[in-house]
Amino acid sequence: AGHVLEVEDLWVKYYTMSGVVHAVSGVSFKLRRGEMLAVVGESGSGKSTLAYALMNMVPKPGKIVRGRVLLGGVDLLTLMTEELRKVRGSRISIVFQDPFTTLDPLRRVVDQFTEFLMEHGLDKATALRVAREYTEAVGLPERVLESYPHQLSGGQKQRVAIAMAISLSPEVVIADEPTTALDVIVQKQIMDLIDDVRRKYKSSFILITHDLALALERADTVMVMYGGYVMEYADKSELVRDMRHPYTRALLESLPRLGQRGLPSFLPGYPPDLRNPPSGCVFHPRCPLAREKCRAEQPQLVEVSKGHYVACHYAGVVK
Ligand code: ATP
Ligand code: MG
Numbered sequence: 001a002g003h004v005l006e007v008e009d010l011w012v013k014y015y016t017m018s019g020v021v022h023a024v025s026g027v028s029f030k031l032r033r034g035e036m037l038a039v040v041g042e043s044g045s046g047k048s049t050l051a052y053a054l055m056n057m058v059p060k061p062g063k064i065v066r067g068r069v070l071l072g073g074v075d076l077l078t079l080m081t082e083e084l085r086k087v088r089g090s091r092i093s094i095v096f097q098d099p100f101t102t103l104d105p106l107r108r109v110v111d112q113f114t115e116f117l118m119e120h121g122l123d124k125a126t127a128l129r130v131a132r133e134y135t136e137a138v139g140l141p142e143r144v145l146e147s148y149p150h151q152l153s154g155g156q157k158q159r160v161a162i163a164m165a166i167s168l169s170p171e172v173v174i175a176d177e178p179t180t181a182l183d184v185i186v187q188k189q190i191m192d193l194i195d196d197v198r199r200k201y202k203s204s205f206i207l208i209t210h211d212l213a214l215a216l217e218r219a220d221t222v223m224v225m226y227g228g229y230v231m232e233y234a235d236k237s238e239l240v241r242d243m244r245h246p247y248t249r250a251l252l253e254s255l256p257r258l259g260q261r262g263l264p265s266f267l268p269g270y271p272p273d274l275r276n277p278p279s280g281c282v283f284h285p286r287c288p289l290a291r292e293k294c295r296a297e298q299p300q301l302v303e304v305s306k307g308h309y310v311a312c313h314y315a316g317v318v319k
Contacts, residue, residue, distance in 0.1 A: 004171040004204050005031040005054075005092075010067030012046075012053050019275035023049040023062065025228040026301075031172065036198060036205040038215030038236075040251065041225035044271045047208045050225070051176045054206070055088055071171065090120050090168040097177040099157035102164065103149040109160055110145035113167075120168055134163040137200075138193055155186035159193065166197050176208040191218055212251045216240060224248045227272045227282035230301055234308040244304060244315040246287050281313070289314055 007029050014021035024046045031037055039047050052058045054069055056076045069076040071092055079087065096102060103112060110131060117127035135145055138159040149157055158178060165173050175194065179187035195218065198205050209215055215222050215236075222239050224232045224247065232245040243249055250267040269286040272278055278285050284294040293313050301311040 002032055003030040004033050004072065006068070006070040007054065008068040008070070010050070010053055010069065011065045012049050012058055012062055013065055014049075014062045016061055016275070021274045022277055023228050023274060024053060027067075027225075027230055028301075029223060029230075029233060031204045031206065033171070033204055034198065034202045035221060036207060036219045037221045037223060038207045038209060038219035039223050039225060040209055040212050040215045042210060042271050044274070045225040046228040046274075047210075047225060048176055049228075051094060051174045051206070051208055054172075054174060055092060055094055056084055057088070086120065089116065089165075089170070091170050092172045092174070093165040093168070093170045094174040094176065095158070095161045095165045095178045097180050099154075099161045100149065102161045103157060105150040106148060108145070109147055109149060109152075112149075113145065113160070113164055116164055117167065130167055131163075134167040135160070137166075137197065138163040153186075154182050155190060158182065158186075158190050162190070162193060162197065166201055166203060169201060170203060172204050172206065174206045174208065177210070178207075179214075180209075194218075212248075213255050224251070227277055228274060229282055229311060230309070231283065231312070232308075232310050233301070238305070238308050242305070242308070244308070244310040245312050246289050246314075247283050250286075250288075281311075 007027060010024055010027045012024035014023055027050060029037065039050065041047055049058065049062065053064050056069065056079065058064055064077055067077065071087070076084065076087060113131040114124065114127040117130055118124065122130060131145060132142060135142060140156060140159050144152065144156060144160065152160070179190045182190060194205060207215065207219060219236055221235050223230055224245065226247050232248045243252060254266045267286060272282055280296050281287070281294045281299050284290040287294065297313070299311045299313045301309045304310050304315055
C-alpha cells in the first residue's frame with residue numbers, strides 16, 4: 001500500500017535488422033509518494049528504454065514484450081492511445097536530457113505550454129494562468145514565456161521543461177539525465193529545483209543518471225542497472241552502508257574523490273552487446289570476482305536484507 005507506481009517484471013526488446021536487442025530485462029520496483037528513485041548505470045544499460053517503457057512510449061523498433069506498469073492500480077501498458085494521451089503529462093511525465101525533445105525551438109514558450117495544457121482539457125485562460133504560475137515556481141521571469149526556446153540558455157530551457165512536466169501535478173515525474181547537458185553550476189541549480197518541487201508538490205521522481213555520486217547525493221533509493229538487468233536496489237543509506245554488488249562497487253570506485261592521489265580506478269572492458277548478451281551473469285566478463293558459476297548461471301535478484309536486493313551469486317561474500 002502507499003505506492004504510486006508499481007512496475008512488475010518489465011521486458012523491452014528492440015527488433016533491429018541486425019538482431020534483437022535485449023534492452024530491459026525483468027525490471028520490477030515500487031515507488032512511494034514523494035520518493036526520489038535514482039536509476040544508475042553506464043551508457044547502454046537500458047535506463048532510457050526503461051523510462052520510455054514507464055510512459056508506454058517505447059519507440060520503434062522497440063516493443064514491451066512483458067510486464068505491468070501500474071499507476072494508481074491501472075496498468076498503463078493496457079491503455080488505448082486516447083487514454084494514454086490523457087495520462088501522459090498529467091499523471092506521469094518526463095523531462096529529457098535535451099529540452100528540444102519537448103520544446104520546438106521555433107515556437108514561443110507560452111504557445112507550447114498553453115497548448116500542452118489545453119490538450120489536457122484546460123481552457124485558454126486557465127492554461128495561461130497555470131503556465132504563468134509554474135514558470136514562476138521554477139524560478140523563471142514571466143518574460144521567458146514570450147521567448148522562443150532557442151533564445152534561452154540550457155538551464156532556462158530545462159526549467160521550462162520541468163515547469164511543463166509538473167504543471168498538471170503528476171504523481172510521477174521521470175527525469176532522464178536532466179542535467180547532463182548543463183555546466184556544473186547550472187546542474188546544481190536544476191537538481192536543487194527538482195528537490196524543491198518534489199517537496200512542494202509531493203510528486204515522486206525517477207532520476208535517471210550515469211552518475212552514482214549524484215544518485216547518492218539526491219535520491220532516497222537507488223537502482224543500479226547493467227546490461228538491462230537490475231544489479232542492486234536499496235535505500236541510499238543502506239547502499240552506502242553495505243554495498244554488495246561488484247558492479248556497484250566498481251561504479252563507486254570510479255568516482256573521483258576529494259584528496260585522492262592519482263586517478264580513480266575504472267572498470268576495464270566494455271558494456272555488453274545486448275543483441276548477444278553474455279551467458280550467465282551479464283556482468284561476468286568484467287567482474288573481478290567472476291567464477292565458473294557466473295558464466296553458467298544467471299543470478300536472481302534476491303533480498304539480502306530488508307529492502308536491499310542484489311543479483312550476484314557471491315553478494316553474500318563480497319563484503
Ligand atoms: P545512455 O546512458 O547512453 O543514455 P541508456 O542506459 O539510456 O544509455 P538505452 O538507450 O536504453 O540505454 O539503450 C539500451 C540498449 O538498447 C542499448 O543496447 C541500445 O543500443 C539499444 N537501443 C536503444 N534505442 C534503440 C533503438 N531505437 N533501436 C535499437 N536499439 C536501441
Ligand atoms: Mg539514455
